[in-house]
Amino acid sequence: MAIPELPADLLKGHWQRLAGHAATGRLPDREALDAYRADGARAAERGLSLRALVDAALAAGEDLPGVLPVLRKAVSALMEGYEAAQLAAIRSEESARREFVDDLLQGRAERLAERAEHFGLRLAESYVVTVARGLRDDRQARADRGLDREARDPGQVGREAGQVGRDPGGRIERDRDRIERDLITRFGSHNVLVAVRDGLLVCVAPATLPAAVGEFTHHVRARFPPGWRVGVGRAHRGPGGVVASYREAAQALELADGLRLKIDVVKAADLLVFPVLLRDRSAIEDLVHSVLSPLLEARGGHEPLLETLEAIFASHGNQTAAARRLGVSPRAVTYRLERIRRLTGFSPDDPTQRFTLETAVLGARLLGWPPTADLP
Known part of the structure; x- marks a missing residue:
């Protein structure tokens, strides 16, 4: 009996197995189940639907009595092979995607456009x-x-x-x-x-x-x-x-x-x-060291003074807004800025000196300044 709606090479011998079971009661052996799994895998690789495959397998037993046990095993093996082939295809696609992304982001140009x-x-x-x-x-x-x-x-x-x-x-x-x-x-x-x-x-x-x-x-x-x-x-x-x-x-x-x-x-x-700042690393290192090194001698450490400068720059020079950012009083901000001016000789109130200070503070953050060995 021909299996409808499937290529001729799929489910070969399926009807004969069903007829044999109807006559003898024998279930399919391991070799037969492996053949079903292989048919399921081939159907998936060819893009055939699982529903069509299972329908065809069931249709072959419509006129044969008592073949449900063998049909259950056959359909189960078909589905195992089909799902295994689909999983392998998904994994292959994921592997191809990872390889493509690696090549794309590293600039390896072999067949990238294709x-x-x-x-x-x-x-x-x-x-x-x-x-x-x-x-x-x-x-x-x-x-x-x-x-x-x-x-x-x-x-x-x-x-x-x-x-x-x-x-x-x-x-x-x-x-x-x-x-x-x-x-x-x-x-x-x-x-x-x-x-x-x-x-x-x-x-x-x-x-x-x-x-x-x-x-x-x-x-x-x-x-x-x-x-x-x-x-x-x-x-x-x-x-x-x-x-x-x-x-x-x-x-x-x-x-x-x-x-x-x-x-x-x-x-x-x-x-x-x-x-751009970091392109001339030696120059930015020299600027940071020259401008900010005096802050290392400040009582209470350099970090509160650097944070105050950052808050002032972020607040466009508004000391009240900077104080809110820092969670301190405006008087504390004024006091810290005066200490910075006395220690470094630079004031954020002067436009030229403000630019120098801001560039030095940004450079310090980018460089991870000061190194631990430089701390008092």
């Missing part, structure tokens, strides 16, 4: 890369490596991002799956790519779709524990542009840590001055 089309990316367009960090495992790995104090040279940021530990518990992977599904539901599978790289959750989206950055941030805020932070690169064109945007986004996270910024979302476009 492979990008498979994932819906058109690399001739401009893309923005957004990265999210914040899982406990990730922060611990950073602390163990001392990156928070050492990752200050923009030229090292891309290399150091590759040193961050991967998430051993798989939590980022689970978040990635949920966030990617949500983004695809809203923007379509041909507009966004979400992946995990170097302990960061990475979102690649067209520059013409700025809402994707906000939606990605919304889902990170909803799923990541407190302490998360998002970095946003600038829009760049082509495969090299994706790499550049990714490095900018990762660097924005590093700079935000060094500057002790309180904001959750940092944009590379807002921090362009800081890589």
